[in-house]
Structure formats: C-alpha cells, structure tokens
Amino acid sequence: MRATVDEASAARKALDGALRTIEQHTSMADQQFARAREELTAAQQSADAVAAGAAHPALRVEQLRALAVDVPQRVERAVVEADAIQGQVSTHPAAMTFLAEVPDVSGLRSEAVGVGDAAGLAKPPWLRLDSQLAEAEAGLTRARAVVDRAIADHDASQRALDAAASAIAAARDQVVHGDVSGAARELLDDARQQLALAESETGSLAAITAGAESAKDTANAAAARARQDRRDAEQRREAARRAEAARRRSSSGGGGFGGGGGGFGGGGGSRSSGGGGSRSFGGGGGSRGGGGGGSRGF
Incomplete structure (x- = not known):
C-alpha cells in the first residue's frame, strides 16, 4: 500500500511539472505575439507620421493662401457688425439701462481693425491673426x-x-355707471396700483412685464365685474317692472260693469232684468215677478 501511494505521488509531481512547462511555453508565445503586434502598430504610426510630415508643407501653404483671402473679408464683416451693434446700443438707451454691463462693442471693433492692419504687413502672421x-x-x-x-x-x-393702461381705461368706462358695486371699483383701484408699481420698476424688465400683465388682468376683472353688476341691476329692474304690471292687472279685475257675478248685467244674478229671478221686472207668471197676472208685476 505504501509503495502504491508513493508511485501515485511521484506521478502527480511529474504531471504538475509537465503542466507548468506547457503554461510557460504558452505564455512565452503569447508575449512574443503581443510584442510583434505592438511593433507592427508602431511601424504603422511611424509611416503615417512620415506621410503626414511630407504633405504638411503643401497643406500649410494652401491654408495660408486661404487665410490671406479670408481674413481681410472677415475683418470687414466684423467692423460692419460692430457698427451695427453700436447703433442699436445708441438708439435704445432705455433698454441698455437694464443691462448689468453693456457690451464693449468699440473694443471688439478695435480688435478687428487691428487684425486688418496687421494683414497688410509684408509677411502677415496669418495663423495668429x-x-x-x-x-x-x-x-x-x-x-x-x-x-x-x-x-x-x-x-x-x-x-x-x-x-395694461388700455385695459384700465376700458374698465374705468364700465365702472363709472351707478349700478356698479364697490367690488368692481376696488378691483380697478388695485389695477391702477399694480400699473404704477410696474412703471416705477427699474431693476428688471421681466418684473415690469409681469407687473403690467397682472395690472391688465385685474383691470379686465374689474370691467367684467362691472358688466355683471349692470346686468344684474337690469334684471332686477325688469323683474320689478313685470311685478308692477302684474299687480296692476290684478287690481283692475272684478267689480266692474260686465260679465261675471255681482254686477248689473246679463246672467242670473239677483235684481237683474230678464230671466227668472225673484223681484225681476218682466213677463212671466209668478207671484212678485214680472209677467202675466202676478201682483206687483208690470
């Protein structure tokens, strides 16, 4: 048994050694392949650099020629643009007051002019310009x-x-009527105050716009409330007129000379001449009635 174990151990050691040898050989092959690939890549890059270097002078000459034409034209456009911007600044002073810093357009124009002057030299530094x-x-x-x-x-x-000012003026025309409530007048006063605050704002154009829009909305609300108040008042007056007309019609109804009971007219009421009621004057028989042969008849 001992001998068998020793043989197995020796065989295992031999196998481990063979495996290590194989791994070493494989690693060396991989390393050699990697080095070869790196050398090939470096050679390709070197070849590309050589080709680029050979073409560089021609490309640079072409670039400088293009700049010799392009730079002076761009200088002219830059000067025109600077003058146009400066004109906008000069003609809109109120707008410029809201800027934290007005752009130094004159300085930019001077830079462009300086480039144009340098472009007129014998050998202008085109790339720097x-x-x-x-x-x-x-x-x-x-x-x-x-x-x-x-x-x-x-x-x-x-x-x-x-x-906002137009909306306030329109609301004022609506609010002056006598049927308008105090709520509409209060809204109009609020709109006026909001507009005054917006007009006095000096720090932010956005704040001015927002304040003015709020004033306009409030003025429109005042006008709408005034119109509603006037409609409500007119409806109340119309209801009162209809009620008065109905009262007059009802008061001029029964108790007059005409149809219906209780008057002196046709129909079967007491003390009427004609048909058969007691104490009537006319023809026909019957005691105390007008007609044939009755006493007190005519």
Whole structure:
C-alpha cells in the first residue's frame, strides 16, 4: 500500500511539472505575439507620421493662401457688425439701462481693425491673426445676443404697460355707471396700483412685464365685474317692472260693469232684468215677478 501511494505521488509531481512547462511555453508565445503586434502598430504610426510630415508643407501653404483671402473679408464683416451693434446700443438707451454691463462693442471693433492692419504687413502672421479675429468675432456674437435680447425684452415690457393702461381705461368706462358695486371699483383701484408699481420698476424688465400683465388682468376683472353688476341691476329692474304690471292687472279685475257675478248685467244674478229671478221686472207668471197676472208685476 505504501509503495502504491508513493508511485501515485511521484506521478502527480511529474504531471504538475509537465503542466507548468506547457503554461510557460504558452505564455512565452503569447508575449512574443503581443510584442510583434505592438511593433507592427508602431511601424504603422511611424509611416503615417512620415506621410503626414511630407504633405504638411503643401497643406500649410494652401491654408495660408486661404487665410490671406479670408481674413481681410472677415475683418470687414466684423467692423460692419460692430457698427451695427453700436447703433442699436445708441438708439435704445432705455433698454441698455437694464443691462448689468453693456457690451464693449468699440473694443471688439478695435480688435478687428487691428487684425486688418496687421494683414497688410509684408509677411502677415496669418495663423495668429486668424486666432485673434476669431476671438473678436465670438465677442461680437455674444454682444449681438445680449443687445438684441435687451431690446426685445424692453419692447415687450412697453407693450405690456400700454396694454395694461388700455385695459384700465376700458374698465374705468364700465365702472363709472351707478349700478356698479364697490367690488368692481376696488378691483380697478388695485389695477391702477399694480400699473404704477410696474412703471416705477427699474431693476428688471421681466418684473415690469409681469407687473403690467397682472395690472391688465385685474383691470379686465374689474370691467367684467362691472358688466355683471349692470346686468344684474337690469334684471332686477325688469323683474320689478313685470311685478308692477302684474299687480296692476290684478287690481283692475272684478267689480266692474260686465260679465261675471255681482254686477248689473246679463246672467242670473239677483235684481237683474230678464230671466227668472225673484223681484225681476218682466213677463212671466209668478207671484212678485214680472209677467202675466202676478201682483206687483208690470
């Protein structure tokens, strides 16, 4: 038994050694393949770099030629845009007062002009000029957005104020009637106060617009309440007229000369001439009645 165990242990050790050898060989092969692949990739990159380097001078020359044409044209457009933006700033001073900082359009224009001056040199640094001009163009784009937004917001606020004033005037025409309740007048007063606050706002165009819109809504509510009050009053007057007419008709009904019981007319009431009632004057027989042969008859 001992001998058998020893043989099995020796066989296991031999097998482990064979497995380690196989693993080592496999690892070395993998490492060699990986190194070969890295060398191939590096060679490809080197070849690409050489090709790019060979083509670079020609590409650079073509780029500089394009910039020599493009930069002066862009300078002209930048100067025109700067003048246009500055004109907007000058013609809309009220809108500009709501900006925390008015864009320095004149500075951007000077940068563009400086690029144009440098482009006239014997050997202009086109790449540097292109970069400088791109910065000025980006600044003008931002300035245009800021100025346009300020003008648009200011115009919107003025339209809102005008609309609120018109709504208040229309509500005033409705509220002056005597049938209008105090609630409608209070709404109109609130609208006037809201408009005054909006007109006195100096910090935010959005606040002006919001305040004016609130004033307009309140004025419209006042006008609607006044119209409803007038309709309600007219309905009450109409109901009163109908009630009075009905009362008059009822008071002029029974007790007159005409049809119906109790009057001096035709029909079978007492003391009427004609048909057969007691104490009547006419023909016919019967005691105390008019007619043939009765006493006290005529």
